[in-house]
Amino acid sequence: MPSIKLLKGNHAAAYACKSARVGMVAAYPITPQSPVVEKISEFVEAGELPGTEFVKVESEQSAIAAVIAASATGSRVFTASSANGLAYMHELLPWAAGTRLPVVLCIASRALAAPWSVWTDHADVFATRDCGWITMFAENNQEIYDTVLTAYRVAEDPNVYLPAFCAYDGYILSHTLMPVQVEDIEKVDQFLPPLKHHINLTDFEHVKGVGPVTLPDPPDRGEYGYAPGYFEFRFSMQRSLEHSLSVIKQAHKEFSEIFGRSYGNGVYKTYKMEDAEVAIFAVMSVAAESRLAVDFLREKGIKVGLVSLKVFRPFPSEDLREIFKDISNVVVFDREIGYGWEGVLSYELKAALYKSSTQPDIKGYIVGLGGRDITYQQIAKGVQTALTMESVNENPIQTDFIGLQLDKLQFLKREGGY
Amino acid sequence: MITEIKVSGRGGLGAVTGAEILANAAFLSKNFKDVSSFPTFGTERRGAPVHAFTRLSTDQTIWTRQQIYNPDILVVIDETILTEDLIKSIKPNGTFVLNTDKCAQEIVDLYNISDDITVVVSNVTHECYKYNLIVGGVPMVNTPSIALLAKVVDKLDLKYIEQAIEEQLGKSKAELNLKVAEIAFENADMRKGKSKGGKD
Structure with missing residues (x-):
C-alpha cells in the first residue's frame, strides 16, 4: 500500500531516491540541503537500501566528481546541494552533461x-543554466518526490542521456x-525500469575512457572512420536537450496514468488560465504564493491566471507562445536577477515570445x-x-523590485546612493 | 478553512517540534485536507526567541508559503518572550494560549487583551518541574502546551495530539510527556472570547 507521510521537502527527495533504488550517493553537507543526504544515509545504515553505496567525500566538488565516476560505471546516482556548494560543483556540471551521464541532483x-x-x-x-542539464522545479513536497522520479526517467531515456x-x-x-x-x-x-546505461567504464574490453581530448575538426581514423570533434559532441547535446521536451511530456503522461497525479503537461502548470486576460x-x-x-485579483474582477514553469531547460518556447497567445499582459516575478540586465525568467520569456x-x-x-x-x-x-503602465515592452534596463525596505536604511538616502 | 497557528518560545524549549507535532496530530486525525508546518528559518539559537508556524486546512490545498503574521491562534510556551506586539498580532476573534502561573482573567487584565480573544492558560512549567519532565535542566514545556490546542481547535481531539507526541518521541520517552500533557490540559483555565472562538 502506498503511504501518505508527513515529510519535509528534503526528506521527500530522500524517499524518492529510495523509491528509485539509487545505486550510489555522494554529497557534502550545506544548509539547507543537508537533511536530504542525512536521511539517505539513515536508510543505508538501517539496511533499507541494500543496493546503495553511500560515499563520504570532503567537498561538493568531490561529491559531483564521485557521482560522475559512479554514473560512468552504469550506476543510478544521486547528489544534492545548495548555493555556494552548487557553485563549487560548477566546473564538473558540464562534464556530467558532456559525458551524457544521467546524474540527478537536487537543489535546495x-x-x-x-x-x-x-x-x-x-x-x-x-x-547553472548553460551547463547542458535538464532543469525542473517543484512547488510542494509531493512534487519534489514526483519530480525526482521523473528526472531519472527522462535523464535515463536513451534518446536523452543527460543529467537533470x-x-x-x-x-x-x-x-x-x-x-x-x-x-x-x-x-x-x-x-522507472532499471537503468540501461550507454556506458560502463568497468567494461575494460570496450570502454577505454570518457571525456577524451576532441579536436576542432573530426579526425580521420582510417578504417574506424571519422571521430566527432568537440563541435559535433556539443551539437548532439543541444539536439538531445531540445528533443527531451517531448520525452518529458511523454514521461509525465505515463506518470499521471500510473500514479494519478499530474502537473500540467509536465512542462508548465496553469491555474485559472482558461479565461485569463492577464497572466502571472x-x-x-513564487508560483505557489x-x-x-x-x-x-479575481475577486476584484481582474481576469488573472498563473503559468508556473515546471521545466526551465529545455525552455518550452512553443508551449509558452501557445499559452500566452490570447494574453494581453504577462507579469513575471523573478526570485533572482540576471545581474546587469533583469530577472532571468522575464528576459527568457521575452526571447521566447519575440515575433510571436x-x-x-x-x-x-x-x-x-x-x-x-x-x-x-x-x-x-x-x-x-x-x-496601469502604458507599455512595458521598451527594454527596461532599470529593474523594479517589490518588498525592498530601503526606507529603513539611512545610508541609502545620501547622494548617488547604493 | 485554513487555521493559522504560531508557536513562540525560546530556542531549546521545543517550539519548532511543538508546531510539527500539532501538524502531525491534525494529519493523523484525518479531519484535515492539508497541513503544513515550518519554523522561522535558520535563526534557532538556545535562549533566543523562536517562532514556528502551522497551518491546518479543512477544505483546500495550502499554497501560501508566507510566514504567519496574524495568527488565528498564538501559542506562547515561554511567558518571558511576550510583547505587546505579539499579543496584538492575533486575529480578531482569535485565540491566545499561554504557559503561565496566572489565571486567564489575570492575563486578560495584565496584557489588556480585548473581549473577542479566547484565552487559554495552564501552568505548564510548574507541572514539568513537579513531575520531573526536565531534559538537560530545561522543562519540556512544548508537548503539554501543544496539548492545550485540543481545547480550541475544532476537529482536533487530544488523543491525536497524544498520538503525534508518541510518534515524535517514541513510546517510552513519550510516557511522561503524555502524563504532564494530560495534567496541564485538565488544569487549564479559559476565558472565552465574546463573539466566537473556543469550543465547548
Whole structure:
C-alpha cells in the first residue's frame, strides 16, 4: 500500500531516491540541503537500501566528481546541494552533461554569497543554466518526490542521456512538513525500469575512457572512420536537450496514468488560465504564493491566471507562445536577477515570445532575494501596477523590485546612493 | 478553512517540534485536507526567541508559503518572550494560549487583551518541574502546551495530539510527556472570547 507521510521537502527527495533504488550517493553537507543526504544515509545504515553505496567525500566538488565516476560505471546516482556548494560543483556540471551521464541532483535553493545568507532565492539554480542539464522545479513536497522520479526517467531515456536538476526552495520547502504520498516500490519500478546505461567504464574490453581530448575538426581514423570533434559532441547535446521536451511530456503522461497525479503537461502548470486576460509567470515558491494572488485579483474582477514553469531547460518556447497567445499582459516575478540586465525568467520569456503574432506586454519584478518573505498581496499589487503602465515592452534596463525596505536604511538616502 | 497557528518560545524549549507535532496530530486525525508546518528559518539559537508556524486546512490545498503574521491562534510556551506586539498580532476573534502561573482573567487584565480573544492558560512549567519532565535542566514545556490546542481547535481531539507526541518521541520517552500533557490540559483555565472562538 502506498503511504501518505508527513515529510519535509528534503526528506521527500530522500524517499524518492529510495523509491528509485539509487545505486550510489555522494554529497557534502550545506544548509539547507543537508537533511536530504542525512536521511539517505539513515536508510543505508538501517539496511533499507541494500543496493546503495553511500560515499563520504570532503567537498561538493568531490561529491559531483564521485557521482560522475559512479554514473560512468552504469550506476543510478544521486547528489544534492545548495548555493555556494552548487557553485563549487560548477566546473564538473558540464562534464556530467558532456559525458551524457544521467546524474540527478537536487537543489535546495539558497542565495549566493556575498553577503552570506542561508535563506532561499533562485540565484544558485539559474547560475547553472548553460551547463547542458535538464532543469525542473517543484512547488510542494509531493512534487519534489514526483519530480525526482521523473528526472531519472527522462535523464535515463536513451534518446536523452543527460543529467537533470530538481530544484525546490530552501527552507520554504526543504524544511516544511507537508503530506507526501510515498508510492509502492513495485509501482515505481513500473514507471522507472532499471537503468540501461550507454556506458560502463568497468567494461575494460570496450570502454577505454570518457571525456577524451576532441579536436576542432573530426579526425580521420582510417578504417574506424571519422571521430566527432568537440563541435559535433556539443551539437548532439543541444539536439538531445531540445528533443527531451517531448520525452518529458511523454514521461509525465505515463506518470499521471500510473500514479494519478499530474502537473500540467509536465512542462508548465496553469491555474485559472482558461479565461485569463492577464497572466502571472513564476516558478517554485513564487508560483505557489501567486495562486493566492490570482484568487485575490479575481475577486476584484481582474481576469488573472498563473503559468508556473515546471521545466526551465529545455525552455518550452512553443508551449509558452501557445499559452500566452490570447494574453494581453504577462507579469513575471523573478526570485533572482540576471545581474546587469533583469530577472532571468522575464528576459527568457521575452526571447521566447519575440515575433510571436500576438505579443503580450511583459513586465518583470524582482522579489524575495535572500529569503525575504513574499506575500500574495505584494504579487497582486505588482500585477495591478503593471496593468496601469502604458507599455512595458521598451527594454527596461532599470529593474523594479517589490518588498525592498530601503526606507529603513539611512545610508541609502545620501547622494548617488547604493 | 485554513487555521493559522504560531508557536513562540525560546530556542531549546521545543517550539519548532511543538508546531510539527500539532501538524502531525491534525494529519493523523484525518479531519484535515492539508497541513503544513515550518519554523522561522535558520535563526534557532538556545535562549533566543523562536517562532514556528502551522497551518491546518479543512477544505483546500495550502499554497501560501508566507510566514504567519496574524495568527488565528498564538501559542506562547515561554511567558518571558511576550510583547505587546505579539499579543496584538492575533486575529480578531482569535485565540491566545499561554504557559503561565496566572489565571486567564489575570492575563486578560495584565496584557489588556480585548473581549473577542479566547484565552487559554495552564501552568505548564510548574507541572514539568513537579513531575520531573526536565531534559538537560530545561522543562519540556512544548508537548503539554501543544496539548492545550485540543481545547480550541475544532476537529482536533487530544488523543491525536497524544498520538503525534508518541510518534515524535517514541513510546517510552513519550510516557511522561503524555502524563504532564494530560495534567496541564485538565488544569487549564479559559476565558472565552465574546463573539466566537473556543469550543465547548
